[in-house]
Amino acid sequence: MTPIRSLFSSGAVLIAIVYLVLFAIYAIAQPSALSAFSIQALLNNSLPLMLAAAGQTFVVLQGGFDLSVAGVISLANVVVAVYPMEGPGGALVNLLMVCAIGLAVGATNGLLVAYLRIQSIAATLGTMIVCQGIALLILKAPGGHVADWMSYELTDSLFRVFPVTALIAIVVCLLWLVFRRMNVGIALYAVGRDETSAALSGIDVRRVRFTGFCIAGVLYGAAAYMLAAQTATGNPTAGEPFLLLTFAAVALGGTSFSGGSGGVIGSVIGAATLMLMQKVLFSTGISSFYTGVFQGIVMVLAVLFAAAVLHLSQRGRASA
Amino acid sequence: MSSGSVLSIEGLTKRYGATTALSSVSLEASGGEVHAILGENGAGKSTLVKILSGAVLRNSGTIRLAGAGYDARSVLEARAAGVATAFQELSLLPNLTIGQNLLLPRVSSGAFLPAGRRRILAEATAILGRFDAGDIDPRRTVGELTLAEKQRVEIVRALAHGTRVLILDEPTAALPDTDWLFRQVRRATEAGIAVLYISHRLGEVRELCQRATVLRNGRSIGTVPLVDVNDDQIFQMMVGRSPQSQFPARPQVPADALPVLEGRQIAGGRLRGIDFVLRKGEILGFAGLEGQGQSELFRALAGLNPRVGGTILVGGKEVELSSPRKAMATPPGIAFVPEERKVEGIFGGLRTAENISLPVLERISAAGFVTSRRDAEAIAESAEAVALARRYFGFRMDELSGGNQQKAVLARALMTGAQCLVMFDPTRGVDVGTKQAIYALIRRFADSGGAIAIYSSELSELVHLCDRCAVVYRGRIHAEFAREALSEENLLSAAHGHGAETRERRAG
Numbered sequence A: 001m002t003p004i005r006s007l008f009s010s011g012a013v014l015i016a017i018v019y020l021v022l023f024a025i026y027a028i029a030q031p032s033a034l035s036a037f038s039i040q041a042l043l044n045n046s047l048p049l050m051l052a053a054a055g056q057t058f059v060v061l062q063g064g065f066d067l068s069v070a071g072v073i074s075l076a077n078v079v080v081a082v083y084p085m086e087g088p089g090g091a092l093v094n095l096l097m098v099c100a101i102g103l104a105v106g107a108t109n110g111l112l113v114a115y116l117r118i119q120s121i122a123a124t125l126g127t128m129i130v131c132q133g134i135a136l137l138i139l140k141a142p143g144g145h146v147a148d149w150m151s152y153e154l155t156d157s158l159f160r161v162f163p164v165t166a167l168i169a170i171v172v173c174l175l176w177l178v179f180r181r182m183n184v185g186i187a188l189y190a191v192g193r194d195e196t197s198a199a200l201s202g203i204d205v206r207r208v209r210f211t212g213f214c215i216a217g218v219l220y221g222a223a224a225y226m227l228a229a230q231t232a233t234g235n236p237t238a239g240e241p242f243l244l245l246t247f248a249a250v251a252l253g254g255t256s257f258s259g260g261s262g263g264v265i266g267s268v269i270g271a272a273t274l275m276l277m278q279k280v281l282f283s284t285g286i287s288s289f290y291t292g293v294f295q296g297i298v299m300v301l302a303v304l305f306a307a308a309v310l311h312l313s314q315r316g317r318a319s320a
Numbered sequence B: 001m002s003s004g005s006v007l008s009i010e011g012l013t014k015r016y017g018a019t020t021a022l023s024s025v026s027l028e029a030s031g032g033e034v035h036a037i038l039g040e041n042g043a044g045k046s047t048l049v050k051i052l053s054g055a056v057l058r059n060s061g062t063i064r065l066a067g068a069g070y071d072a073r074s075v076l077e078a079r080a081a082g083v084a085t086a087f088q089e090l091s092l093l094p095n096l097t098i099g100q101n102l103l104l105p106r107v108s109s110g111a112f113l114p115a116g117r118r119r120i121l122a123e124a125t126a127i128l129g130r131f132d133a134g135d136i137d138p139r140r141t142v143g144e145l146t147l148a149e150k151q152r153v154e155i156v157r158a159l160a161h162g163t164r165v166l167i168l169d170e171p172t173a174a175l176p177d178t179d180w181l182f183r184q185v186r187r188a189t190e191a192g193i194a195v196l197y198i199s200h201r202l203g204e205v206r207e208l209c210q211r212a213t214v215l216r217n218g219r220s221i222g223t224v225p226l227v228d229v230n231d232d233q234i235f236q237m238m239v240g241r242s243p244q245s246q247f248p249a250r251p252q253v254p255a256d257a258l259p260v261l262e263g264r265q266i267a268g269g270r271l272r273g274i275d276f277v278l279r280k281g282e283i284l285g286f287a288g289l290e291g292q293g294q295s296e297l298f299r300a301l302a303g304l305n306p307r308v309g310g311t312i313l314v315g316g317k318e319v320e321l322s323s324p325r326k327a328m329a330t331p332p333g334i335a336f337v338p339e340e341r342k343v344e345g346i347f348g349g350l351r352t353a354e355n356i357s358l359p360v361l362e363r364i365s366a367a368g369f370v371t372s373r374r375d376a377e378a379i380a381e382s383a384e385a386v387a388l389a390r391r392y393f394g395f396r397m398d399e400l401s402g403g404n405q406q407k408a409v410l411a412r413a414l415m416t417g418a419q420c421l422v423m424f425d426p427t428r429g430v431d432v433g434t435k436q437a438i439y440a441l442i443r444r445f446a447d448s449g450g451a452i453a454i455y456s457s458e459l460s461e462l463v464h465l466c467d468r469c470a471v472v473y474r475g476r477i478h479a480e481f482a483r484e485a486l487s488e489e490n491l492l493s494a495a496h497g498h499g500a501e502t503r504e505r506r507a508g
Helices: A003-009 A011-029 A036-060 A068-082 A087-115 A120-138 A148-153 A164-179 A183-193 A195-200 A205-231 A240-252 A264-283 A288-319 B045-053 B075-080 B098-103 B117-130 B147-161 B179-190 B202-208 B231-239 B294-301 B324-329 B341-345 B352-364 B372-385 B402-415 B432-447 B459-465 B488-495 B503-507
Strands: B005-016 B019-030 B034-038 B060-065 B083-086 B165-169 B194-198 B211-216 B219-225 B259-268 B271-279 B283-287 B309-314 B317-319 B334-337 B420-424 B451-455 B468-473 B476-482
Touching: A011 A264, A011 A288, A036 A068, A036 A164, A036 A205, A036 A240, A036 A264, A068 A087, A068 A120, A068 A205, A068 A240, A087 A120, A087 A148, A087 A205, A148 A205, A164 A205, A164 A264, A183 A195, A183 A205, A195 A205, A240 A264, A240 A288, A264 A288, B005 B045, B005 B194, B019 B034, B019 B045, B019 B194, B034 B202, B034 B231, B045 B075, B045 B083, B045 B165, B045 B194, B075 B083, B083 B147, B098 B117, B098 B147, B117 B147, B147 B165, B147 B179, B165 B179, B179 B194, B179 B202, B211 B231, B219 B231, B259 B294, B259 B420, B259 B451, B271 B294, B271 B309, B271 B451, B271 B476, B283 B294, B283 B432, B283 B459, B283 B488, B294 B334, B294 B420, B294 B451, B324 B334, B334 B402, B352 B372, B352 B402, B372 B402, B402 B432, B420 B432, B432 B451, B432 B459, B459 B488, B468 B488, B476 B488
Parallel strands: B019 B219, B034 B194, B034 B211, B083 B165, B165 B194, B283 B451, B283 B468, B334 B420, B420 B451
Antiparallel strands: B005 B019, B005 B060, B211 B219, B259 B271, B259 B309, B309 B317, B468 B476
C-alpha cells in the first residue's frame, strides 16, 4: 500500500479532514468562531462525548456494543451534583467517585460478557437500565449543584490560552497511543478480529475483554464528570443522548463494528465532528430539528467513503 | 539424537455433549522421531491436537511429557512445557503484522510497557532467521500474505515454541514447496524434539515419518512402522475397508463437443492472457504452483472477480460474469466450489440442509416460508450424489467435519442445476473417504454431460481425473497435456516453467 493510500484508509485522518472542512465552513458562516472564547466553548461542549466515544471504542474494537454508556453517565452525573465537594481536593474525590462507578459497571459488564459469555448488547442493556434506575433514585429531577471549582476551573483555559478540555483530550489520545502498543492493546485488536485465533496465539481472551470493558467504564465516568463541570447541574437522564451519539462518533472515526480495526483517536475526532456539526447548522440558520438528519447522513457518507478508500487500496495492492 | 519416549498418551477420552470425539486414544512418540497421525476427517485428529495444544480440556486419560504429567489448560501452558502446534486452520491474526503475530501474546517485554517497533522487528527477524525464513518481512500485515506465506509463518511460530513436542497439522496444505518444511523438521528431530505430523499426503508421510498412528472414529487403531505397510494397508486401517483406487477409463470427449465455457485473453491482477475451451462432458484440469494466477482465474469464472479483462463465453455467448448469481443464471449455468470453505463456502450457524438449499430457496418455499421437511425433500437427491448422510441435515454446518462440510458445499453446487462446475482445490484438507466421493461425483457429473473446470494442488488428482490439463505459470497457460500425456512429472516440470509445449512454440 502506498503511504498516501494507507494514510487515507486510516479512519482518523479521514475524519480529521472532515472536521477541518466543517470548521472552515463554520468560520466562514460565523467569523467569531475563531475567537479563543468560541473555540474554548466548542471544546467544552465536545469533551464529554469525546470521552464517552473513546470509552465505547474499547468495546467496539473487541466486536461488542456497550449500551451502559448512557446509564453510567446519568448515574455519575447525578452523583457529582448530589455530593459536590469544593476545591481541587474535592474535585479529585469527585473524580475518583465517578471513575469508581464507571469501573464497577465496566467490571460487571466484563464479567457478564467475558466470563459468563452473555452477548454484550444484552448484558450492557441490563446494566444500563439498572444504572438509570439508580440515577433516578438518587435524584428524581434535574437539579443538584456541582462544585464551583469544578465548573469554573475545568472549563477554563490554562494561562488564558490553552483550554483545559483540549489538554484532557490530548492526554487521552496520548494514553491511547501507548495502550495500543501494550500487550493488552495488541491483544484487543486480536480478540476483536478472531477470538479463536487469538486464543490459539496464547492470548487470555477473557481477561482482554474484561479489561476493555473496565477501561470503557472509567472513560464514561470521566465523560459524566466533564458533563457535570460544563452544565454545573445534575440530570438523571443526562446520559441518554450519549447512547446513539457515541456509536455514531465511533463509526465516523473509522472503527469497524465487526471489531479489530480502528482506534480511539478517530472516535475522539468523530465525536468532535458531531458536536461541531450542531454548531455549523445553528450558525447557518438551519433549524436544530435537522441536526439529527445531518449527523446521520454525514455518518453514513463517512463510513461509505472509508469503505470505498479501503476497497480501492486493496485493489491497488492486488494488481501491484 | 535422543531417544526414549518424550510424549506418551494413554486412554485419552474427550466428549462434546453426547458425541464422543476421542475414546481411549493411546500414542507414544520418542524424541527425534517424526510420528504421523493418520485418519479420515472426523477421526479425531483435530481434537487430539487441540488437547495437546492446551486449547481443549480432556475428560479422562493421562498424558506424560518426558515422564512427568502433562495437563496444559491453555496454549501458554502448553508452550511453557515446550509443546507447540502449527494449526491447520492457521491461528494468525490478519490485522496484525507478522512480527506481532510471532511474539503474541507477549509482544512487549513488560505488561505496562508499549512494544517498540524496533524491538518487534529485531526479535521477529531473529526468529524468522533461526528457521531459514529470513525472506519474510516481519513488518508486513498477515492479511496481505498469500496462503502459502501464512502457512510458513504459522509453522515458524510453532517451531519457535515447540522445544519438546512439535505438532504440525496439515502443514503442507498450502505449501507449494515442502523442502523448507522438511529441512526444519529434520533439524527439530536432530535436536531431540518429538514431531507429530498430520497430513493427508501419504507421499510426504513416507518421506518424513518413521511410524504412524492411525485414528478411526475417535479410537487409535494402532501404531505401525511405515516401512512395514503399503498405502493400501494404511487406507484400510483408516477407513476400515479397502478403497477403490483406480477409475475405469472414460470415453474420449469428441473434439467438436459443444463449448460450455470459454476464456479468451483473460487478464488482470496476476493474469496475463489466458485462453481455454471447456467442452460438454469434459473434465479440464488446471495445475500450477501457488500464486500463478489460477485463483484469480477461477474467481473470475465464478463471477467473483468482475473487473477482469478479456472475454468469457458461456454456452457460446459472450457474457460479463458480474456476480456469482449471474454466473449461475447464465445458461447452462456455472456453480463455484471454493477452496476456503471456512471463509467463502458456508454459513456455519445455519443447518446443513439450509446451507444446501440456499440457491433454490425461491423454488422450494411456499409463500416465502421453508419448512425443514420441504428442505430435506428438495436436497435429498444432491446429498445422495455426494454421499452426504441424511442424519447430518439437521446439524449446524460448523458442527460437521471438514469432509462433510465440503460434501455439503458440493451438494449445494449441484442444487443450482448448473451444467458447469468450477472447482478450486475441492479436496484440500478432506479425508480419503470424502475424496473418493468427490472423485466419483466429478466423473458422474461429466459422464452425464456436465462440464468441469478443476484446479487442484494435488497433481496426482489431476492426473487421475482429467481429460485434459492446462498448467498455469506466471499468469499464462504454459502448457497443456491431453490425457495420454498426463503424468505428475510432466505437470510438475511445466508448473516450474520448464518444457514450454504449446504456447511458446506457437508464439515463436
